Amino acid sequence: MPELPDVEAFREVLASCAKGRRIERVDVRDPGVLHGVSARKLRRELEGRRFTEPERHGKWLLARTESPLLERSRELEGGPTVMLHFGMTGQLVCCAPDDAPHPHDRVLFTVGRDSADRGGVGRDGVGGDRQLRYRDQRKLQGLWLADDTGVARVLDRQGPDAMAVDRDAFDTVFSGRRGRVKAVLTDQSVLAGLGNLLADEILWRAGLHPAIPAAALTDAQRGRLYKDMRRTLRSSISAGCVPPRRSWLTGHRDDSDATCPRCGEPLRRDRIGGRGTVWCPRCQPTAA
Numbered sequence: 667m668p669e670l671p672d673v674e675a676f677r678e679v680l681a682s683c684a685k686g687r688r689i690e691r692v693d694v695r696d697p698g699v700l701h702g703v704s705a706r707k708l709r710r711e712l713e714g715r716r717f718t719e720p721e722r723h724g725k726w727l728l729a730r731t732e733s734p735l736l737e738r739s740r741e742l743e744g745g746p747t748v749m750l751h752f753g754m755t756g757q758l759v760c761c762a763p764d765d766a767p768h769p770h771d772r773v774l775f776t777v778g779r780d781s782a783d784r785g786g787v788g789r790d791g792v793g794g795d796r797q798l799r800y801r802d803q804r805k806l807q808g809l810w811l812a813d814d815t816g817v818a819r820v821l822d823r824q825g826p827d828a829m830a831v832d833r834d835a836f837d838t839v840f841s842g843r844r845g846r847v848k849a850v851l852t853d854q855s856v857l858a859g860l861g862n863l864l865a866d867e868i869l870w871r872a873g874l875h876p877a878i879p880a881a882a883l884t885d886a887q888r889g890r891l892y893k894d895m896r897r898t899l900r901s902s903i904s905a906g907c908v909p910p911r912r913s914w915l916t917g918h919r920d921d922s923d924a925t926c927p928r929c930g931e932p933l934r935r936d937r938i939g940g941r942g943t944v945w946c947p948r949c950q951p952t953a954a
Contacts, residue, residue, distance in 0.1 A: 668752040668756055669860065669863060669864050670827075670864065670899065671864075671899065671905065671906060672908075673752065673859075674906075675903075676727055676750075676757070677720050677721070677722045679759065680717070682760070683760035683798050684729075684775065684796065684798045685718065687717060687777035687779065688714065688779075689716065689775055689776070689777055690777060690795065691774075691776040692774070694709070694773050695771060695772055695773065696772040698772075699802060701808055701809065707811070708773075711745070711746050711811060712745075712746070712775070715732060715733040715745045716732055717731055723821055723827050723858055723859075724828065724854060725854070725858065726751055726820065726824070727750040727751075727758070728749055728750075728817065729747065730745070730747045731744075731747065731748070747812050747813070747814075747816075749810040749812055749820060751807035752802070752807060753802065753804060753807035754806050755770075756800065756802040756808075757801045758800060758801070760797070761797045762796065762797065763795050763797045770802055770803045772801065773799070773809060774797050774798070775797065776795055776797050777796050777798060779795075824855065826839065826857065827858050827859055828859035836857075836888070840881075840883065846876060847869065847874060848938045848939055848943055849938060852865050852939065852941065862942065863908040863916055864899070864908055866915060866916070866943060867898050867916050868898050869945065870926075870928075870945060871897070872890045872891045872894040874891060874950060875950045875951060876938050876943050876950070914927065915933075915944065918933065924944070926946035926949055928946070929949055931949070
């Protein structure tokens with residue numbers, strides 16, 4: 667399931683594949699992934715524009731666009747933003763336009779050369795067109811097209827980004843919060859970007875049972891939780907995903923006889939906040 671590190675990797679794919687490039691063609695192979703916009707309108711609004719620097723907030727990827735006010739003019743006006751959410755199986759991949767489509771490729775953006783090109787080769791040493799593809803098997807989320815107001819409306823319902831939040835803001839979002847700590851960590855309106863794998867990994871590292879009431883955390887426990895969240899996110903972003911390393915809880919959770927990589931105790935499983943949860947009963951003792 668794509669979480670913050672995966673979406674950060676997709677942001678880098680978008681930037682390296684399409685930033686500064688003119689959108690020559692939009693092919694919608696499956697309109698079932700479009701929300702609030704038709705395939706025809708998506709093509710009309712995007713073709714001829716250029717992708718600018720992409721942004722990420724939590725699990726949302728923002729593909730912003732711009733267009734010249736006048737032909738051959740350096741003046742630019744802002745265009746609509748493609749908002750992408752990857753659900754459980756979404757991906758963003760960069761291909762050559764003549765690469766055979768994958769069965770789960772839903773929307774294809776063919777982009778021309780970099781806007782700074784002077785010849786047949788772009789700044790990155792690669793010439794010719796490229797194709798940015800939104801690929802998704804289960805189609806649980808998809809693509810939206812929004813102006814600045816629409817983007818703000820979506821992001822206003824999100825909590826602070828988990829990678830960008832500072833300690834004071836982290837303490838604020840937890841203060842007086844009802845619910846178990848696992849449920850609070852994965853609530854996107856509280857903290858944006860953490861999913862099931864990250865939350866279990868962070869709580870295991872911090873030695874906190876996932877069912878502890880969030881409001882009952884001491885200042886020291888919140889500090890430990892924040893520190894281990896930052897460390898886990900940095901490592902995961904470097905890997906482009908939550909890596910299933912054998913030294914991590916994530917590397918053992920799918921084992922048939924899963925044991926804790928720290929102490930060797932058999933791992934426990936239950937549903938907390940409606941999510942399958944894994945923890946170590948020795949390293950993460952139950953709250954009193």
